[in-house]
Amino acid sequence: LAVIGHPIAHSLSPVMHNAALSELAKSRPEFAKWRYFKFDIAPEQLETAVDLFGESKFYGLNLTVPHKTIVMALPAFKVAPQQQFLREMGAANTLKRKDHGWYGYNTDGFGLKNALADDLGIGLENQHVVLLGAGGAARAAAVMCLGTSASIWIGNRTETNRDALIKELKQSTQFKAHENFPITGFDPVNPPSTLPQRAIVINATSLGLKPTDESPLDLEKIPKPAAVFDMIYRPAQTRLLKQAAKMGIPNANGLSMLVYQGASSLEHWIESPLPFDVLDLMHRTVRDALK
Ligand code: ATR
Numbered sequence: 518l519a520v521i522g523h524p525i526a527h528s529l530s531p532v533m534h535n536a537a538l539s540e541l542a543k544s545r546p547e548f549a550k551w552r553y554f555k556f557d558i559a560p561e562q563l564e565t566a567v568d569l570f571g572e573s574k575f576y577g578l579n580l581t582v583p584h585k586t587i588v589m590a591l592p593a594f595k596v597a598p599q600q601q602f603l604r605e606m607g608a609a610n611t612l613k614r615k616d617h618g619w620y621g622y623n624t625d626g627f628g629l630k631n632a633l634a635d636d637l638g639i640g641l642e643n644q645h646v647v648l649l650g651a652g653g654a655a656r657a658a659a660v661m662c663l664g665t666s667a668s669i670w671i672g673n674r675t676e677t678n679r680d681a682l683i684k685e686l687k688q689s690t691q692f693k694a695h696e697n698f699p700i701t702g703f704d705p706v707n708p709p710s711t712l713p714q715r716a717i718v719i720n721a722t723s724l725g726l727k728p729t730d731e732s733p734l735d736l737e738k739i740p741k742p743a744a745v746f747d748m749i750y751r752p753a754q755t756r757l758l759k760q761a762a763k764m765g766i767p768n769a770n771g772l773s774m775l776v777y778q779g780a781s782s783l784e785h786w787i788e789s790p791l792p793f794d795v796l797d798l799m800h801r802t803v804r805d806a807l808k
Contacts, residue, residue: 518577521580522555531554576613595618623657628775632774648670659686672733674705718742725757731756
């Protein structure tokens, strides 16, 4: 198994998954020889890399920035009949090798949902959601909100990417099933005064990964949100979260989301539910690794 991304050096996935695999092997010895690695793969090398992982008998891959969307265009990428929503989502974070191809899954939505419940005690149902970003991670979140949230507001630096995502979302089956579902794009530098009160702000951009990064949104410029969630977990407190804390807004970083999306990926690879003690160990391992 491996996670591939660019950059990847700081990923906690290997330490988390290797801990999970050793724990799992205690009751399931067939996993004793499984290992999880990380590889820095530039986007232009993705196709060759994925083919080589297959030839080298890798069984599962996690994908992170910037591969989640571009992987779907590769000839080796396949979608199982029960995962067809992936085509509409336009992003995969998990691959499983089978029958000479790599089958895609997306566990980010599951991760986000569980993290919001665990860390902030909230769900996205009937909530106004201010989603920052229009890449792979944002897509998974947006699809999850479609039809269940009260509205989605997508703020992204590049207008064309934002518009493309909104256009795709509006063509999805979920959207068509909930006609007139409100999806609005906005410029995060100049947010509109029409943004709703008590929204849940979710950062799905990579802005904040570097210590010198600006915040993706100035929370003082919008009506006070009910909660702020940042998918970034390293640094543990981005500028966005620091501002939320200063303003007394409940907030959480992406650490629990990392664990839940990883646990769900692992369940796809081992083709069975993870025992609770393995999940618990994954939570403890990432927390210890960040101390
Ligand atoms: P992921 O798979 O994690 O979603 P991605 O598909 O590469 O990664 O998407 C990265 C997101 O972060 C995009 O929304 C991107 O905005 P653009 O569409 O404008 O590129 C956003 N992002 C990355 N760097 C940024 C920066 N310096 N300022 C603002 N947004 C940024």
